[in-house]
Amino acid sequence: MNRSGSSVFAGCLVALLACLFIGCAGGNSAHPAPGAVVARATDGTASILDPFKLTDQRGEKREVRFPLDRPLVITLADRAGSKQVAGWVEPVRRRFGESVRIEGVADLRAVPGFLRGLVRGQFAGLDYPVMLDWDGAVVGPAGYEGGAVAVWLVDREGNILWRGQGEVDEARLDVMVHRLDGLLRNHK
Numbered sequence: 001m002n003r004s005g006s007s008v009f010a011g012c013l014v015a016l017l018a019c020l021f022i023g024c025a026g027g028n029s030a031h032p033a034p035g036a037v038v039a040r041a042t043d044g045t046a047s048i049l050d051p052f053k054l055t056d057q058r059g060e061k062r063e064v065r066f067p068l069d070r071p072l073v074i075t076l077a078d079r080a081g082s083k084q085v086a087g088w089v090e091p092v093r094r095r096f097g098e099s100v101r102i103e104g105v106a107d108l109r110a111v112p113g114f115l116r117g118l119v120r121g122q123f124a125g126l127d128y129p130v131m132l133d134w135d136g137a138v139v140g141p142a143g144y145e146g147g148a149v150a151v152w153l154v155d156r157e158g159n160i161l162w163r164g165q166g167e168v169d170e171a172r173l174d175v176m177v178h179r180l181d182g183l184l185r186n187h188k
Contacts, residue, residue, distance in 0.1 A: 049074070049158045052138050054105065054131035057123035062103070062131050070101050071183045072154040073176075076139050078107040081149035087168035088151045088176075095177065099184055105131045107139040107146055153179055156187070 049072075051065035064072065073092055075085050089102055111119050116134065123130050133139050144150050153162040153176055162179050164172050 047160055049152070049154050049160055051158075054133055054138060056129040056131055057120055057126065058129065060129070062129060064103060066156065066158040068101060068154075068156045068158075070099055071156065071180060072101045072103060072152075073180075074102075074152050074154060075104045076107060076142060076144040076150040076152075077104065078110070078144075078146040080147050082106070084149040084167050088149065088164065088173065091168075091173060092177070092180070096180060096184070100180060102128075103131065104128075105133050105138050107136070107144055108132055108134045109136045109139070151176070153183075155183055 049064070049066075051063070053061055053063045056062050064074070073089065075081075075089065077085050085104060089104075092100055093102060106123070108116075108119060111134065120132065123132070131138070142150075148166040151164040152160050154160050161183075162176050164176060
């Protein structure tokens with residue numbers, strides 16, 4: 001390889017690594033798996049979450065299917081949104097413990113194939129599973145655009161009862177917690 005060819009290669013490599021560590025826009029460049037419908041409604045907004053399967057950072061298959069044994073709080077996040085997840089999830093975990101299922105889906109559509117192992121390793125130290133969506137099979141049909149966390153409250157039958165996005169604030173968290181209280185009270 002000549003000098004200019006190696007500089008182009010090095011430039012591309014630097015750009016890809018910068019994209020990984022600084023963050024890239026998720027975009028909708030990946031297509032969902034054939035037949036994958038994650039969220040559907042007649043008015044264009046997701047109102048029902050369909051069953052889906054993804055692999056987590058440890059290589060274990062995780063599945064969301066209905067009916068559930070308890071309500072579900074699900075987060076969809078890319079690199080930028082991942083910084084906002086704990087603000088939503090930790091108060092729910094503290095208040096409700098195991099009575100609420102919490103699942104996270106990482107939007108990894110922007111990660112090039114050759115960097116997937118490195119990115120998977122960044123999740124390895126977490127003590128909770130994160131479903132890795134490399135191809136947009138879940139986040140694409142769900143309409144997730146990236147840049148901020150999306151938080152959904154889903155009942156046992158798969159109905160999306162509440163949606164939030166972005167940094168947590170007390171008012172929206174209170175609304176979600178109130179809805180969760182009602183779901184748990186009515187199911188006893």
